[in-house]
Amino acid sequence: MEVRCRAPGKIILAGEHAVVHGAAAIAASIDLYTEVHISLRPSGQEDELIELDLKDMGLNLSWPCSQLKEVLGDCSAHGSVLMSCTSEKLELLSGLVAQKNIPQENVQLNSGLYAFLFLYTSILGYKPGKTIVTSELPMGSGLGSSASFCVALSGALIALSEGFSLKIKEKKDQFSFEKNVLELVSKWAFEGERIVHGKPSGIDNTVSTFGNMIKFKKELKTTSSMTPLNSTTPLKMLITDTRVGRNTKSLVSSVSERALRHPDTMSSVFNAINSISDELALLVESPAADKAAVSEKEEKLMELMQMNQGLLQCIGVSHESIETVVRTTMKEKLVSKLTGAGGGGCVLTFVPTLLSAAVTEKVISELEKCGFRCFMVEVGGPG
Numbered sequence: 001m002e003v004r005c006r007a008p009g010k011i012i013l014a015g016e017h018a019v020v021h022g023a024a025a026i027a028a029s030i031d032l033y034t035e036v037h038i039s040l041r042p043s044g045q046e047d048e049l050i051e052l053d054l055k056d057m058g059l060n061l062s063w064p065c066s067q068l069k070e071v072l073g074d075c076s077a078h079g080s081v082l083m084s085c086t087s088e089k090l091e092l093l094s095g096l097v098a099q100k101n102i103p104q105e106n107v108q109l110n111s112g113l114y115a116f117l118f119l120y121t122s123i124l125g126y127k128p129g130k131t132i133v134t135s136e137l138p139m140g141s142g143l144g145s146s147a148s149f150c151v152a153l154s155g156a157l158i159a160l161s162e163g164f165s166l167k168i169k170e171k172k173d174q175f176s177f178e179k180n181v182l183e184l185v186s187k188w189a190f191e192g193e194r195i196v197h198g199k200p201s202g203i204d205n206t207v208s209t210f211g212n213m214i215k216f217k218k219e220l221k222t223t224s225s226m227t228p229l230n231s232t233t234p235l236k237m238l239i240t241d242t243r244v245g246r247n248t249k250s251l252v253s254s255v256s257e258r259a260l261r262h263p264d265t266m267s268s269v270f271n272a273i274n275s276i277s278d279e280l281a282l283l284v285e286s287p288a289a290d291k292a293a294v295s296e297k298e299e300k301l302m303e304l305m306q307m308n309q310g311l312l313q314c315i316g317v318s319h320e321s322i323e324t325v326v327r328t329t330m331k332e333k334l335v336s337k338l339t340g341a342g343g344g345g346c347v348l349t350f351v352p353t354l355l356s357a358a359v360t361e362k363v364i365s366e367l368e369k370c371g372f373r374c375f376m377v378e379v380g381g382p383g
């Protein structure tokens with residue numbers, strides 16, 4: 001039996017970091033995907049393996065099922081019972097990955113492997129199988145590569161897990177999940193994200209699972225709310241990958257540490273970002289009947305993005321490379337802001353409807369001269 005499942009990356013239009021501290025954020029899926037293909041092997045043979053082929057990295061890893069069972073012990077083997085990864089289990093997982101001699105400094109890859117082993121064994125048990133992963137998303141650059149991996153993986157594992165065969169709508173060789181199963185996919189993916197990022201808000205796995213554009217708010221420690229937004233005009237973004245690597249977990253904790261040092265000031269910044277998200281949510285859903293109304297709406301959107309970038313700079317998550325993109329695009333009166341954790345990674349530049357192809361090409365060429373990589377994305381496709 002085999003299943004192929006894909007999940008999109010994301011951009012955050014407003015509210016990253018502040019969302020971890022309870023502010024609202026606006027995120028949307030983009031038309032770049034991670035695909036996970038799992039083929040189960042028959043059980044009861046000798047040399048049963050759980051294999052993982054990370055195609056884009058040319059990395060092929062495997063663990064004997066018997067070894068995993070011996071180290072990790074009994075597991076639920078039916079994905080309907082959601083589990084969190086305890087610190088003891090994380091230690092066992094890191095021991096299993098350490099045997100593969102992956103460089104320690106590649107934190108994202110190592111933690112992605114812990115998440116893989118955790119999700120696979122918790123949802124499917126020790127069933128032998130091969131998982132192949134391919135992705136169109138640059139890794140660790142703010143476009144939600146780890147969330148799209150965790151969502152596509154959880155989706156494929158849940159589709160293969162026995163308890164779920166009745167809850168999947170099948171059409172020819174395609175299937176889609178019913179809403180309650182989608183919610184479970186997102187919850188399992190969140191558990192994977194916690195392994196990779198420490199204390200994520202849950203926005204990345206939510207938008208990757210449900211797609212489109214959402215307003216997201218973490219209510220209390222464990223609950224969150226998600227409101228789908230219907231953008232009345234199509235939004236096009238130029239994404240610039242600065243190619244500066246960074247680590248979401250440490251950026252999120254640096255903001256939390258700053259919040260502990262300056263509680264009142266940081267809380268005012270988070271409130272201001274919350275207002276930007278609230279205003280942006282209303283703006284994207286507001287009707288724009290003619291060209292003048294569309295231009296006015298786009299001007300407002302750019303102002304909100306610009307204010308958000310200023311506030312992200314002031315909480316310490318911008319970077320020289322991000323500021324270079326902001327300055328370069330500003331020469332053509334365009335507005336850019338970082339997306340995701342910042343500290344490098346990817347930057348969004350809003351592309352107004354009336355922007356000429358010549359100006360777009362000029363901006364891209366200037367950015368590429370700085371060593372950056374640019375690509376256009378459509379915002380808000382399916383999850």
Ligand code: MEV
Pocket residue numbers: 012015016017018019020142144199200201202203204248252339340341
């Ligand atoms: C990462 O894509 C967004 C952050 O706000 C972290 C999170 O919300 O989990 C930086």
